[in-house]
Amino acid sequence: MSDLQQRIEALYRSDLRGAALLIICLWATILFVLFMTWPYIPHDGIKAVVAIAAAAVLIFNTAAILAMVKHYKEDKDFIYGLDIKNADASRNRKS
Numbered sequence: 001m002s003d004l005q006q007r008i009e010a011l012y013r014s015d016l017r018g019a020a021l022l023i024i025c026l027w028a029t030i031l032f033v034l035f036m037t038w039p040y041i042p043h044d045g046i047k048a049v050v051a052i053a054a055a056a057v058l059i060f061n062t063a064a065i066l067a068m069v070k071h072y073k074e075d076k077d078f079i080y081g082l083d084i085k086n087a088d089a090s091r092n093r094k095s
Contacts, residue, residue: 008080012072019069023062030054 034054041047072079 004081004084007084008076011080011083012076015072016069019065023065026061026065027058030058 031054034050037050038047041050
């Protein structure tokens, strides 16, 4: 594997870890807020709306992050190749 491919893979893996961390934080935050506010919601109808809204936020945001990761995987040579090329050019200008 070439040096460029190794650098691309390293950036991609880093983004994968970041996306996984974002999903975990998203779920933890939404579920924490839902469980902590649940006893203070007075009506069952409002509880249902809040639960559906929380589920919608979790589902759509998780799907968006997973779609982003899929796109990064499909075009990683182009996406990360540009990042590496620009980072190298910037580093060379400063030297």
